[in-house]
Amino acid sequence: MEKTPANIEIIEKYCKGCHICVEFCPTKVLEMKGFVASVKNLEACIKCMQCELRCPDFAIKVS
Amino acid sequence: MAFDYDKYIRPGKLPHIWCPGCGHGIVMKGLIRAIDTLGLQKDNTAIVSGIGCASRLPGYMDFCTLHTAHGRAAAFATGVKMAKPEMNVILVGGDGDGTAIGGNHFIHACRRNIDMTYIIMNNNIYGMTGGQFSPCTPTGAKASTTVYGNPDPAFDVAKLAIGAGATFVARGTAYHATQIDKLIAEAIQHKGFSVVEILDDCPTTYGRRNKFKSVIEMMNRLKDIAVPVKAAEKMTAEQLEGKILTGVLYKEERPNYTDEYAKVIERAKK
Ligand code: SF4
Ligand code: SF4
Numbered sequence: 001m002e003k004t005p006a007n008i009e010i011i012e013k014y015c016k017g018c019h020i021c022v023e024f025c026p027t028k029v030l031e032m033k034g035f036v037a038s039v040k041n042l043e044a045c046i047k048c049m050q051c052e053l054r055c056p057d058f059a060i061k062v063s
Numbered sequence: 064m065a066f067d068y069d070k071y072i073r074p075g076k077l078p079h080i081w082c083p084g085c086g087h088g089i090v091m092k093g094l095i096r097a098i099d100t101l102g103l104q105k106d107n108t109a110i111v112s113g114i115g116c117a118s119r120l121p122g123y124m125d126f127c128t129l130h131t132a133h134g135r136a137a138a139f140a141t142g143v144k145m146a147k148p149e150m151n152v153i154l155v156g157g158d159g160d161g162t163a164i165g166g167n168h169f170i171h172a173c174r175r176n177i178d179m180t181y182i183i184m185n186n187n188i189y190g191m192t193g194g195q196f197s198p199c200t201p202t203g204a205k206a207s208t209t210v211y212g213n214p215d216p217a218f219d220v221a222k223l224a225i226g227a228g229a230t231f232v233a234r235g236t237a238y239h240a241t242q243i244d245k246l247i248a249e250a251i252q253h254k255g256f257s258v259v260e261i262l263d264d265c266p267t268t269y270g271r272r273n274k275f276k277s278v279i280e281m282m283n284r285l286k287d288i289a290v291p292v293k294a295a296e297k298m299t300a301e302q303l304e305g306k307i308l309t310g311v312l313y314k315e316e317r318p319n320y321t322d323e324y325a326k327v328i329e330r331a332k333k
Contacts, residue, residue: 009065013078014077014078016078016082016083016084017083018083018084018278019084019277019278019279020084020278020279020282023279023282024282050240052065052066053089053092053240053241054089054238054240055088055089056081056084056085056086056087056088056089056092056237057077057078057079057081057088058068058072058077058078058079058088058092061065062065063064063065
């Protein structure tokens with residue numbers, strides 16, 4: 001994995017609040033804030049891309 | 064790096080209509096990554112569907128697209144392929160559309176081995192039309208038309224495709240997102256009729272009726288039942304009870320319909 005810190009963009013107007021990204025993130029980076037997903041612990045992100053791959057709504061971009 | 068899906072999606076079309084947690088969006092992303100890997104051109108690629116939630120997919124894709132009648136994706140797609148054999152033709156749809164309403168078109172496209180790829184999103188139900196049971200609803204499961212439990216056995220879509228003559232058959236799940244694009248890319252590259260069944264989730268009309276508490280429970284079920292074909296070789300029949308094989312399940316080389324039809328044209332000209 002790259003050492004540079006991750007940048008996680010959540011497009012709130014696309015997020016439908018399904019929880020998939022929060023549940024399956026291996027390092028528990030994300031949480032639900034009200035209706036939409038949000039970043040709680042960016043430092044823990046290992047850029048595995050699982051959240052971006054599984055988001056059914058094109059609402060998460062990890063770079 | 065984040066994958067740039069936007070360049071393949073019609074501007075202004077997102078957010079899509081699918082319910083929260085519906086796997087169709089995950090499959091669409093897999094299809095986009097497969098198209099990107101293979102470098103398919105927008106004006107040389109047709110994406111064709113019938114009717115249903117899954118069949119809304121082509122509307123989002125910035126390619127040549129056809130949204131047709133219920134169950135008729137294979138019929139229209141065959142027309143496209145015969146008129147323009149050089150085009151990449153990809154069919155998408157659900158289990159109700161593909162194996163019931165369009166079951167006949169499906170088996171004959173398999174038999175003809177026409178060089179197209181069919182992605183069937185199998186979520187075990189008719190989603191859009193109100194949760195009626197489909198030929199892929201498991202025995203005992205509840206649908207709006209089987210409120211006391213479904214008495215029918217379900218189709219195995221992959222076996223059906225193999226039996227009908229498809230020459231490439233693969234299966235993945237909406238949970239195993241990284242595998243979806245690889246299976247679809249291999250299917251598109253295969254010369255002949257290829258079928259990719261993606262086990263999918265419909266939380267709205269299937270999950271709620273069948274005691275899944277959440278989308279996450281449905282995803283975990285997909286995670287638990289899937290066994291890669293290679294791993295299955297080392298497992299006993301007991302261990303495989305209730306599991307479903309994933310990966311490339313079948314592959315053979317056989318003359319395909321467009322090539323054979325071109326020969327008919329040559330013979331007729333003599
Ligand atoms: S990239 Fe991986 S580690 Fe980072 S937030 Fe997404 S799922 Fe979690
Ligand atoms: S009804 Fe089911 S299949 Fe249709 S969009 Fe909603 S979750 Fe998806």
